[in-house]
Every structure is written in C-alpha cells, then in structure tokens.
Amino acid sequence: MSSHNQFQLLRQRRFLPFFVTQCFGAFNDNVFRQAIIGLLFWMQAPPAQRTLYASLAPAIFILPYFLFSATAGQIAEKLDKDRLIRITTTMEIFIMSLAALAFVLKALPLLLVALFATGVQSTLFGPVKYSILPAVLHPRELTGGNGLVEMGTSVSILLGMLAGGMIFEVSGAHGPWVAGATVIALAVCGNLASRMIPHVGAALPELRINWNPLPESLDVLRLARKQLAVRNAVLGVSWFWFVGTVFATQLPDYAPLNLGGSNLLYVFVLALFSIGTGVGSMLCEKLSARTVEIGLVPLGAFGMSAFLFDLYFARSGTATAHGLDVAGFMAQPGSWRIVVDLVGIGLFAGFFVVPLFALIQSRTPKTELSRVIGALNIQNSGFVVAASLICLALRTWAGWSIPQIFLALAIANTLVAIWIFTIVPEFLMRFLSWLLVRTLYRLRLRGIDHVPDEGAALIVCNHVSYMDALILSASIPRPVRFVMYYRIFNIPVMSWIFRTAKAIPIAGAKEDPVLMQRAFDEVDAALADGQLVCVFPEGALTKNGDIAPFKSGVEKILERRPVPVIPMALKNMWGSMWSRRDSRLGRMRVPRRLRAHVEVVADAPVDGAGATAESLETAVHDLRGDAA
Structure with a gap:
C-alpha cells in the first residue's frame, strides 16, 4: 500500500x-x-x-x-x-x-x-x-x-x-x-x-x-449539521461552487472586455482554470500522504485568495486590443501573469475542495452519507443561484467591472476562510501540523491499513520526540486522541494544536494524581465512544534512543475497556528534529538532521483482553527493529 x-x-x-x-x-x-x-x-x-x-x-x-x-x-x-x-x-x-x-x-x-x-x-x-x-x-x-x-x-x-x-x-x-x-x-x-x-x-x-420534499429537505439539512467539522466542510464545498459560478458567469465577458480576445480566448482561459483545478485535485493525494488531510483546506483557501488578488492587479482595466486569438493574447505584456493567476486559482481550488469531500465521506456515518450529500446539493444550488444573482446585480445595477468583482471575491474568500477556520480550528490546526511535519520530515508509512476504518482501538507507540503525536496524526487517516505528558501538552504554540486535537494531558501519580485519574476517565470515555486513542507507554521521551519499559497504565486502560490494540513504531526519529539526542543535556538541541527520513510502521491488532505491557513492548520493539 x-x-x-x-x-x-x-x-x-x-x-x-x-x-x-x-x-x-x-x-x-x-x-x-x-x-x-x-x-x-x-x-x-x-x-x-x-x-x-x-x-x-x-x-x-x-x-x-x-x-x-x-x-x-x-x-x-x-x-x-x-x-x-x-x-x-x-x-x-x-x-x-x-x-x-x-x-x-x-x-x-x-x-x-x-x-x-x-x-x-x-x-x-x-x-x-x-x-x-x-x-x-x-x-x-x-x-x-x-x-x-x-x-x-x-x-x-x-x-x-x-x-x-x-x-x-x-x-x-x-x-x-x-x-x-x-x-x-x-x-x-x-x-x-x-x-x-x-x-x-x-x-x-x-x-x-x-416523498414530501419540503420537510425532508429541512431534515437532511439538519442531518448535515450534526457534526461541526462536517457542517463546515459542507459549507466549504458550497463556497467552492460559489467561486466556480462567479468564474463561469464572468469569463465569457472577461475574455473580450478585459483581455481583448475572441470567443476562442474565452475557451482558453476557461481551460486554464479547469486544468488548474484538475491538477490541484490530483496533487492532493501526494501532498496528504494518502490521509484525509484537511490541513490542505486553509492552504487552498488562502492560495485562491492570493491569486485572485493578483488577477485584479494584473489587469484591472479594459483591454487596449481587440479580437486577439490565443497567440495574440500571449504576445501582449502581462499575459503570462494572467495565465499563472488563472491556473493558480484552479490549482488551489483543487487543494480546497478535494479534502472537504473526503472529510464529509470519512466523518459521516455510511447510513447517512447519501442524505448528507443531498443536503450538500441543496445548499450548492442555493450558492450557485446567489452567485449568479449577485454578479448580475453588481454589473447591471452597481456598474462594477469584472476585475472589481474578482477583487471582491478575493476579499470575500479570505473572510469566509477566516470565519470557517475560526469556528472549526481543527482545519487550521491540521494545516499547521501538516506544514510542520512535511517541512521537517520525509515520511514513509507501512502497515497503516491495520488501523481499523471505524470503531474503538488503542494505539501504542514508542516515544522519541516532541513531534511524535503530530507525525502519527499526519500518518493515520482517522482522528486520534493522544495521551501525552502534561509538560509536552503545555509547550507554547504546540499546546494550541494539541488542545484543538483534543489530546489528553496526563501526569504521574506522584505529580498530580487528580490529573492522572481524569486522563484515564477521558481515555475510557473516548474508547466507549468508538474513537482512536494513542498512548506512549514509556511515559517519557527516550533519553538514549532505546525503548524504555512500558508502564502499567496501558494495562489499566485495557482492564476497564479491552478494545483492540494496534502496535506502532516510529523509526529513524532518534537524532531528528526535537528528539533528545544526548541524555547529558536533558533537553532539545539543534538537530543533526533536518528533513530526516522517518518511518511509521503498524502491525495487526492485538486482542486487548489478553494484552500486557510486556507483550506490547515486545511487539513495538520488533516493529522498530534496530532503526532507532
């Protein structure tokens, strides 16, 4: 795979x-x-x-x-x-x-x-x-x-x-x-x-x-609003249709009025936008490492805005030439900038919409998905009509030019993106974690398909660096609740990411017994709700690259709720960014390896009823091998 x-x-x-x-x-x-x-x-x-x-x-x-x-x-x-x-x-x-x-x-x-x-x-x-x-x-x-x-x-x-x-x-x-x-x-x-x-x-x-469409339409719209992330993903897809409709309605006049082209040039600029969208859609799998990576959504949104702004400044007035074919247009000053802008808008639109569809499909129960898509289509059609009417009103009654409409769309797209990401910070959190992980590491994944598509499971993994949770979340297609030492949980900036991801802070029994008990209760509640929970049973970062003995906390979790256990291992993390490379320092130093090749390996689920800390430690050690 x-x-x-x-x-x-x-x-x-x-x-x-x-x-x-x-x-x-x-x-x-x-x-x-x-x-x-x-x-x-x-x-x-x-x-x-x-x-x-x-x-x-x-x-x-x-x-x-x-x-x-x-x-x-x-x-x-x-x-x-x-x-x-x-x-x-x-x-x-x-x-x-x-x-x-x-x-x-x-x-x-x-x-x-x-x-x-x-x-x-x-x-x-x-x-x-x-x-x-x-x-x-x-x-x-x-x-x-x-x-x-x-x-x-x-x-x-x-x-x-x-x-x-x-x-x-x-x-x-x-x-x-x-x-x-x-x-x-x-x-x-x-x-x-x-x-x-x-x-x-x-x-x-x-x-x-x-068969009564009105009450059923209201019912499916309510169904699409049950989960906040799905509700706003539906809103994001509808906004994509709004943007696409603005382009579809304005490009036929934009080509002759502002680019000085013939009908053939309209087809050319439409092709640029469509090809950009197709290429962006295809690149999503590569950029997301085959997970449902909603971190691409903010990238797509702000990328669309950047190219929309530049499209306005590239040609804000009417054309000085008329009847140009494609070759004639390309010979005009500034034409390549417009070409790049149109392709760029489409490219980032692909980054924006594909993860949203994947999120809707992965987070919606299979017995509700078709009705949620029906609700999406109702909302899409409303946004399409709204876009058409707004463009008609702005051009007919307000006297706006097409570049001015594109400028307004850029501003509106930025505001809508900020609004969505403020309401659902998971989008922005995933973008920051995706950017960090893809900048600092080169990931290779093996056996991730052992993680179940749905239902509760406990993931156990060795603990090498402060980035382990982000790396695992970027590798596992489902949302994961991480149990992490409270001092790591409280690292500035990273703390916001961990809180948004609903990580569970934990402390030792001697440090804070109340926090420890609360953590075990949260873990049990998450597993009872059918979620994935990941623990690092060593209890602390490795100081020498070796796997420390697993503590009994994992057994306490399984005693209360014996769910399947997925052994996972991080390989080649020792000596990479944010790992403790030298036990004498007891803290982070400048990394020896930037963009390190990191491997995430998973094994088949183990029956939680019979799993012990020792047996799980052995399984993780075998997965990791000698590649610390």
Whole structure:
C-alpha cells in the first residue's frame, strides 16, 4: 500500500466503470446545454430570444436540485448503489431521446422540458456519485479517489462545452440531427459503462422514504449539521461552487472586455482554470500522504485568495486590443501573469475542495452519507443561484467591472476562510501540523491499513520526540486522541494544536494524581465512544534512543475497556528534529538532521483482553527493529 498511487484505481473494476460513467454524464450534460445555445445561433434567433433562453436554461437545470435533492438522498440510501446508477443512466437515454426529437423539430420549449428532466436525472445521480466512494475505496484511497473524480469532472465539463459549442459550426445544415445523435450516443455509452460497476449494497435498505420534499429537505439539512467539522466542510464545498459560478458567469465577458480576445480566448482561459483545478485535485493525494488531510483546506483557501488578488492587479482595466486569438493574447505584456493567476486559482481550488469531500465521506456515518450529500446539493444550488444573482446585480445595477468583482471575491474568500477556520480550528490546526511535519520530515508509512476504518482501538507507540503525536496524526487517516505528558501538552504554540486535537494531558501519580485519574476517565470515555486513542507507554521521551519499559497504565486502560490494540513504531526519529539526542543535556538541541527520513510502521491488532505491557513492548520493539 505504501507504493500505491491513485492512478492504480483506474485499472480496477471497483472504481474504473464508475469513473467512466460519471465522466460521460458530466460530458453529456455540457454537450447538451451548449448545443441548445448553438441551436439558437444556427436558427438565427434574435438577440432577445437568445438572452431569454440563456437566462432560463441554468435556472431550469438547477431547479430540480432544490426540489428533489432530499428525495434523491433517501433513494440513494435505500437502493443498491450500482442499481441506482444504472437506473439514472437508463433515464438519461430516454431524456436524451426526447432532446434529440426537440433538436430535430427545432422545438425550443421541448428542449427546456428535456433540460429540466436532465436536471432531475443529475439530482438523482448526485448523492450516489459521492456516497459510493467510501463504499468501494479504502479510507486511505478516499483523497486520491475524490481527486480523480474532481479531475474527471473538470475535464469532462470543459470538453463537453467545447464539443457542444462546435456541433452546429462543424455540421452546418445537419446540426440538429448531429446534436440529437450525439447526446443519445453519449447516454448509451454512459449506460454501458454503468453496467460494469460491481455490486455495491444499500446503506440503509429499510429506510422509509418521505416523498414530501419540503420537510425532508429541512431534515437532511439538519442531518448535515450534526457534526461541526462536517457542517463546515459542507459549507466549504458550497463556497467552492460559489467561486466556480462567479468564474463561469464572468469569463465569457472577461475574455473580450478585459483581455481583448475572441470567443476562442474565452475557451482558453476557461481551460486554464479547469486544468488548474484538475491538477490541484490530483496533487492532493501526494501532498496528504494518502490521509484525509484537511490541513490542505486553509492552504487552498488562502492560495485562491492570493491569486485572485493578483488577477485584479494584473489587469484591472479594459483591454487596449481587440479580437486577439490565443497567440495574440500571449504576445501582449502581462499575459503570462494572467495565465499563472488563472491556473493558480484552479490549482488551489483543487487543494480546497478535494479534502472537504473526503472529510464529509470519512466523518459521516455510511447510513447517512447519501442524505448528507443531498443536503450538500441543496445548499450548492442555493450558492450557485446567489452567485449568479449577485454578479448580475453588481454589473447591471452597481456598474462594477469584472476585475472589481474578482477583487471582491478575493476579499470575500479570505473572510469566509477566516470565519470557517475560526469556528472549526481543527482545519487550521491540521494545516499547521501538516506544514510542520512535511517541512521537517520525509515520511514513509507501512502497515497503516491495520488501523481499523471505524470503531474503538488503542494505539501504542514508542516515544522519541516532541513531534511524535503530530507525525502519527499526519500518518493515520482517522482522528486520534493522544495521551501525552502534561509538560509536552503545555509547550507554547504546540499546546494550541494539541488542545484543538483534543489530546489528553496526563501526569504521574506522584505529580498530580487528580490529573492522572481524569486522563484515564477521558481515555475510557473516548474508547466507549468508538474513537482512536494513542498512548506512549514509556511515559517519557527516550533519553538514549532505546525503548524504555512500558508502564502499567496501558494495562489499566485495557482492564476497564479491552478494545483492540494496534502496535506502532516510529523509526529513524532518534537524532531528528526535537528528539533528545544526548541524555547529558536533558533537553532539545539543534538537530543533526533536518528533513530526516522517518518511518511509521503498524502491525495487526492485538486482542486487548489478553494484552500486557510486556507483550506490547515486545511487539513495538520488533516493529522498530534496530532503526532507532
């Protein structure tokens, strides 16, 4: 597993058919929507009619998300996921057949009916699109799987817009027939791909569906707010859609008005943003070391703001040239700066959204995930509509330029990020710990898959440095409650990180018996709640690199609650940053090795009922070997 990368998923049946299916769906949706616009130009519809349909189409497509997302979440919870995907792709064939008839008849009202039906089909597919991933992927594959899905969606949307916009230009008089045949063919391909998806059972087959959308929408929105981190991850994803909508609505005018380009240049700048998002999504697995690393979220948020600010200053006025193609634009002064800004915004948007999806999937109970995704889709649609209306109001009534809108978006994005990270300091805490660990060490992980996906377990590990807890938290995909010596817990700056991570301070019986008893009670309560708890049974940092005898505290924990025990070992930490390299000093010194290669090794769970301090010490010693 240590050599695994996300691209290996594309060779596995548990992921590839679903990935291909969702790519065909996103591609076909955008081919269809752009082909409607192409038909209007092909028919030489007057500008007023084109404006009317251009305004109606997005509203008609998104309306089903408001109306039916809660119902879709329930259906995705109740039905087998592979079956539901096949049902939705079969629906798509019939809907696209209706759309093809409308293209051939040049019946614009019928096209809008088909567009509404497409929105209904997309609404049904939405919850299962993300709830299927934790059902078929290991938790350590969630970030990579979501990265692939986001990359595939971004590329499919871009290619779909290009293909749909070119149908009538390339096909000439046969445009309506070609458009109809194309959307049907793509729907059939998506359905064929869906039939290769292996069986994925229902999360809650006994669920009784409430068909009344209004009370159920309120229920699923409340469900998404149960956990603070999940609630704000949902808010973060919706904000991502807000930012994306601002770009999608402004780039068509930004290219000619501010960049001096033609319609081809609009496609180019849209491609830059989409490619940046795809690349950022793909990089998340590498940067997170295959954990659900929400520390990337602040990095993504503030990176987006930085490039948005620079995009405003790079071109705050109107263009001095007009009708430029891509080569002509690239020859203009300052064009490369704009290119970097657009790619950078997309890149950090990928860093922002992929860990949020992975967090929602990993922290939400599997029997609630589809309904939480339904709530997410309701909120997303609200943010999309809000973004469209705000941009329309700012440009039409307030007279703002597009660069001014981008500047306002940069300011708003910064404020929203600060607000979210203030409410849920875990995001910022994980960012600081991620930055520290990735700056100071190079990690190699082995056997981490032995950590259970859910349920209580006790982790025991050797104790080498003041950074051990941060290194382990960066290596284990689930949140961990660390039991640590209270003097380490109270280290300035680090103390805020430990408190935010809900670490449990402990003292010796002679130092503070009340604090020690409180620590044992907190450990037992955490294990009773199904959480992971990590203890360092040596009781103190090693003074010479060897593992000290394990103390009996671990046995007291297991006597009260005999949960499975995961032996883990830190290797090559001795002599690295923050370790006690010299027992004569009894304190930290300047490290001998910066960016040390550190290995984290885990073994199979041990039955807590029969585990002793001595047997666990032996297991950890064997894992560590001679690499202190």
